[in-house]
Amino acid sequence: MLELMDLSKRYKQFYAVKNMNMYIEKGEIVGLLGPNGAGKSTAISMLSSLIEPTEGDVLFHKKSILKNPSPLRKVIGVVPQEIALYEELTAEENLHFFGRIYRMSGKELRQKIDDVLKLIGLVDRRKDVVKKFSGGMKRRLNIGVALLHNPEFLIMDEPTVGIDPQSRSYILETVKRLNEEKGLTILYTSHYMEEVEYLCDRIYIMDKGNLIAVGTKDDIKEILSAEHTIHVEAELLNNDFIEALQEEPTIKETFVKDETITIIVPKEINVFQLITRLANETKVELKSVNVKTPTLEDVFLHLTGRALRD
Amino acid sequence: MTGIFLTKIKWLLRNPWTFLLMTVFSIGFAFIVGGFNSFDKIKVPTYVEEKSMQEMDVVQLIEKQGIFVFEWMSYEEMEEKIISGKSEFGLHLYEDDFQIIVGIDSPNINIVEQSVTNAYRKDRQIDQLASGILESKQAILHEITEEPIFKTESTSFYGNDTFVYDSNLHSVYGFTLFFVVYTIAYSVFQILIEKRSGVWDRMILSPIRKWEMYVANFLYSFLIGYSQILAVFLVFRFIIKVDFHGTFLQALLVMIPYVLAIVALSILITGAVRTTQQYNAVIPIVTISMAMIGGAFWPLEIVESKFMLLLSKIVPITYGMEALNGVTLYGYSFEQTLFPISILLLMSVIMTGVGIHLMEKRFIS
Numbered sequence: 001m002l003e004l005m006d007l008s009k010r011y012k013q014f015y016a017v018k019n020m021n022m023y024i025e026k027g028e029i030v031g032l033l034g035p036n037g038a039g040k041s042t043a044i045s046m047l048s049s050l051i052e053p054t055e056g057d058v059l060f061h062k063k064s065i066l067k068n069p070s071p072l073r074k075v076i077g078v079v080p081q082e083i084a085l086y087e088e089l090t091a092e093e094n095l096h097f098f099g100r101i102y103r104m105s106g107k108e109l110r111q112k113i114d115d116v117l118k119l120i121g122l123v124d125r126r127k128d129v130v131k132k133f134s135g136g137m138k139r140r141l142n143i144g145v146a147l148l149h150n151p152e153f154l155i156m157d158e159p160t161v162g163i164d165p166q167s168r169s170y171i172l173e174t175v176k177r178l179n180e181e182k183g184l185t186i187l188y189t190s191h192y193m194e195e196v197e198y199l200c201d202r203i204y205i206m207d208k209g210n211l212i213a214v215g216t217k218d219d220i221k222e223i224l225s226a227e228h229t230i231h232v233e234a235e236l237l238n239n240d241f242i243e244a245l246q247e248e249p250t251i252k253e254t255f256v257k258d259e260t261i262t263i264i265v266p267k268e269i270n271v272f273q274l275i276t277r278l279a280n281e282t283k284v285e286l287k288s289v290n291v292k293t294p295t296l297e298d299v300f301l302h303l304t305g306r307a308l309r310d
Numbered sequence: 311m312t313g314i315f316l317t318k319i320k321w322l323l324r325n326p327w328t329f330l331l332m333t334v335f336s337i338g339f340a341f342i343v344g345g346f347n348s349f350d351k352i353k354v355p356t357y358v359e360e361k362s363m364q365e366m367d368v369v370q371l372i373e374k375q376g377i378f379v380f381e382w383m384s385y386e387e388m389e390e391k392i393i394s395g396k397s398e399f400g401l402h403l404y405e406d407d408f409q410i411i412v413g414i415d416s417p418n419i420n421i422v423e424q425s426v427t428n429a430y431r432k433d434r435q436i437d438q439l440a441s442g443i444l445e446s447k448q449a450i451l452h453e454i455t456e457e458p459i460f461k462t463e464s465t466s467f468y469g470n471d472t473f474v475y476d477s478n479l480h481s482v483y484g485f486t487l488f489f490v491v492y493t494i495a496y497s498v499f500q501i502l503i504e505k506r507s508g509v510w511d512r513m514i515l516s517p518i519r520k521w522e523m524y525v526a527n528f529l530y531s532f533l534i535g536y537s538q539i540l541a542v543f544l545v546f547r548f549i550i551k552v553d554f555h556g557t558f559l560q561a562l563l564v565m566i567p568y569v570l571a572i573v574a575l576s577i578l579i580t581g582a583v584r585t586t587q588q589y590n591a592v593i594p595i596v597t598i599s600m601a602m603i604g605g606a607f608w609p610l611e612i613v614e615s616k617f618m619l620l621l622s623k624i625v626p627i628t629y630g631m632e633a634l635n636g637v638t639l640y641g642y643s644f645e646q647t648l649f650p651i652s653i654l655l656l657m658s659v660i661m662t663g664v665g666i667h668l669m670e671k672r673f674i675s
Contacts, residue, residue, distance in 0.1 A: 050511050073515050084508030086317065088324045093317075100313030101516040129324075145512070 001026045001153070001185060002047065002072075007056035009042050016042040018209045020056070024153075024187055029179050031200030032189040033296065039209040040189040041081060044157050047187075048078050077151030081158045083138045084145070087131040091122050091141050094130060095148060102149040112148055120144040121170065136167025143171065147178075153185045154178070160195065168195075175199060193296045203296070207304045221294050227252065228291050229298045230271055232261040235285035244278045255301055264302055311518070314526035318500065322534065328496050329534060336489040336542045344481030346550055352378035352418050355388040355400040363403065367436070371429040378422055406430065476639055478552060483634045484606035486542045487627050491572050491597045494535040498576035499593075501527055501669075502586050524666060528573055535569040560637040564647060567654035568630035574661035575626060581668030604628040629653045 004022040008015060017039040024030050034040050045051040047058050049069035058065045060072040085094050095116060099109040117123045120140040130138060139159060146154060156175065160168045172195060178184045179199075190196050196203055203220055205213040213220050234241065237259060245254045245263060251274075253264040265271050272289060279286050292298070322329065340346075358364055364382060373380075380401075383391075388400040392413035399419050402409040408426050412419060504510040513523055543562060546552040554561050579596065583589045601607055603618060604627025613619055622628040629650035636642035636650065 045511075048515065050514065074517070076515065078512065078515055080508035080511060082506070082508040084512050086321060086509065088321055089317070093320065097313055097317045098512065098516075101513055101518045103517055149516075 001061065003059040003062075004043070004047055005057045005059065007043070007046055007053050007058065009039075009046060009051065010054040015209045017046070017053075020206075020211055022047075022204055022211070022214075024185060026152075026185050027179070027183050028201045029175070029186040029188055029199050031196035031203040032187060032206060033191065033193065033196050033203055033300070034189075034206035035191050037208075038191075038206040040206055041157055042209075043206070044078075044155055044187070044189060048076055048155055049073060072153075075152040077146035077149065077154045079143050079146045079154065079156040079159050081161060083130075083142050085130050085138065085141060088129060090127050090129050091117065091133075091144075092126040094141065095145060098145045099148050104149070116144040116147055119147065119174065134164070134167070136163040136170070139163050139167060139171060140174075143174070151184070153187075155187045157189050158191070159188075160190070160192065172198060193300070197296055205296075205300060205303070207300075212303045213299065217296070220296060220299050223294075223299050223302065227264050227294075227302075228267055228269075228271060229294050230263050230265065230275075231288075231290045231292055232263065232275060233259060233287040233289075234261075234279065235287055237261070238282060238284060240282040241279060241284040244282055245275075248274065248278065250274065253302060262298070262301065264298070311522035311526045314513070314518075314523060315530055318497075318526070318530040321500070322497075322530075329493055329538060332489045332493040333538050333541050336486045336538070337545050339489075340482040340485040340542070340546070341550065343485070344478045346478065346552075352422065353381045353397075354378050354422055355383055355391050355397050356380040357383060357385045357388045357400065357402050359404075363405070366403070366405070368429050368433040369403070371432055372426060375425050375429065377425045378418075401426065406434070476555075479554070479638060480609060480635075482542070482546050482552060483631060484601070486539055487568065487604075487630045487634075488597065488601040488606045490535050490538050490569070491575075491600065491627075492593070493538050494531050494569065494572045495576045495579070495593045495597070497531040497534045498527065498573065498580055499586070499589055501577075501580050502583070502589055506586060520670075528577070528662070531573045531576065532569055535572060536565065539565050539569065555638045557638045560647075561634055564633035564637055564651060565630070567651045567658065568626060568633065570658040571626040571629075571654040571661070574658040574665065577665035578661040578668075579665070581665035600625045600627050605631050626654060626657055629657075 002024045004020050007017060007020040007022075009017045020039075020043055022030075022043075032040050032043065042051070046053045049058070049065050049072055052066065058072075063071070065072045086097065089097070092113060095113045096109065099105075099112060104112060113126075114123075117126050120143060122137060122140060122144070125133070125137065130141065133141070139161075143156070143159060146156075159175075160171055163171075175186060175188065176199060179186055186199075188196065188199055197217060200217070202216055203214070204211055205220070213223065215222075232245075237256075242254070242256055242261065245251055245261065250269050251263050251265050253262075255262045263271075263275075265274075271291070275289055276286070358366075363369075364380075369380070372378075385402070388397075388402075388411070391397040392400050392411060395413065398412075398414045398416040399422075400411045400413075401422065402411060403426075408430065410419060410423060410426075501510065504513075510523075514520075540562065543554075543558070547554060547558050575596075579589065579592055583592060603621050604610075604625040605613075605622065606627050610619065610622055610628065610631075613622075633642075633647055633650040633654075636647055640646075
């Protein structure tokens with residue numbers, strides 16, 4: 001359905017996106033994962049025909065959108081990261097405005113507004129001005145606007161940033177339902193690993209403008225199949241213990257976050273013995289040592305040396 | 311297009327504050343600076359030997375001129391004010407003569423001297439007339455000041471270097487043209503906000519055509535700017551009773567190309583800046599410097615610097631003021647008015663073109 005061919009966007013000497021290759025098939029939910037500044041929004045702007053790539057092409061049904069973006073624009077709905085609404089207007093007025101620019105009017109538009117308000121759970125707040133809405137309600141309306149014209153392909157750029165868990169789960173359920181019930185193709189970008197794990201069939205991981213991993217959830221986790229991810233908690237962490245772990249040649253990666261140390265070691269190593277020895281030598285009292293099934297977060301940590309939300 | 315336009319109107323109705331504030335500022339500043347109130351008229355410490363002399367005919371004639379107001383006091387008080395520097399000069403009125411006591415030399419002395427001399431001259435003429443006929447001097451005075459026998463209309467011609475200046479009208483025009491730049495600029499500013507929030511991108515992805523987006527925005531900004539000028543002129547014409555020298559409608563008409571040029575200038579700035587913060591920083595600088603260079607605050611005729619005069623040639627306010635002064639004070643013919651109008655229209659076309667080009671650089675057409 002949609003293909004990105006060696007897509008790059010360069011600003012002077014800086015590559016926001018570099019040689020990106022990607023495809024999206026009809027009816028699937030594809031995740032685009034990466035920390036802030038990874039280049040996700042730039043990639044989305046290029047594939048939705050909003051900005052011109054410096055190099056490469058975007059093909060929609062095998063035809064370049066650079067010369068003629070209209071066929072793609074007719075079928076996409078974009079949920080931008082920002083709240084792209086008129087805050088001084090009511091929810092209904094916003095939907096009415098965006099419906100009008102999609103050439104809808106009269107009964108058809110009124111019906112569609114009702115449907116969308118029901119879908120996003122804002123029927124009771126339809127007459128309220130958007131600026132009085134909570135963050136979660138604004139996000140829901142932001143999604144609703146993108147659904148007004150019955151798009152076939154929905155691009156969602158971090159649609160759950162800065163909202164409460166309840167609204168977040170409502171949005172995730174809605175996205176899942178749209179895909180399952182209406183067959184909507186969705187490109188979902190996020191830096192929340194668990195959202196992408198929950199929603200997406202295939203995942204692209206980006207960092208610093210480059211794609212660093214591609215595949216299904218299992219494919220990506222397979223990257224860590226030869227290694228154990230171990231979380232170590234200690235009573236009073238000290239630098240000697242951390243340095244000892246970092247200097248130990250059999251440990252591939254060591255990350256410290258809050259009071260937890262995450263280490264990645266080859267499966268053949270007897271890790272408990274090793275950690276206990278190092279803890280004794282540095283006089284650290286261990287609280288727990290857990291071997292975890294690798295998550296996408298661990299993969300990202302392994303690939304980039306940084307946590308997703310750093 | 312209608313959808314965008316109506317949404318903007320709805321937005322304006324919920325956020326009318328910039329529009330209202332700028333309209334009030336235009337009226338307020340023009341009213342105060344233009345001398346429509348008595349507070350800023352020259353107050354002249356004046357002494358007469360007897361209190362009854364304050365009712366002299368010549369005093370009434372001076373008051374009618376409205377150039378300065380008397381501040382009656384004793385001779386000692388007047389002297390004290392002048393010596394202490396609180397007043398630049400004082401006036402001693404006699405029945406058929408006057409004396410100006412000067413403390414500090416000031417251009418106001420000439421204005422007051424001329425006004426008082428004229429009043430005494432007129433008073434003598436009335437005396438001579440009254441002595442020859444039966445009507446009382448008071449009746450003639452009333453007729454001359456309140457009900458002139460002949461209603462005259464005059465047509466004037468001016469040489470190239472003639473400078474006609476009406477301080478009241480200059481303030482009305484200057485401040486209206488100045489403050490409307492803010493109103494228009496902040497209405498065009500909505501484009502930047504829409505770009506930042508993503509609403510603009512949503513419109514680009516919709517079936518609406520680009521020209522419809524621009525026309526709707528242009529039309530909205532034009533209407534809001536023109537409505538402000540209309541409101542200010544109407545207040546001065548019908549409430550403050552400024553007669554615009556009988557050219558009220560012409561003055562309103564020549565404002566059309568000016569408003570177009572200011573909308574175009576705002577679009578150019580919108581295209582040139584990258585952020586709303588930059589826009590907010592640029593607008594006051596551009597507006598104030600344009601008003602100073604273009605003669606909104608003072609007549610360009612008193613500017614001597616050739617460089618500043620050269621700069622004024624690229625500023626829309628210069629041509630807005632020229633068109634207004636032309637039709638109102640100089641009695642410009644249609645052909646003469648066409649010159650500033652053409653320049654403003656040319657500016658509108660060029661600035662809109664460049665502004666839209668800059669805005670579009672980022673997008674796939």
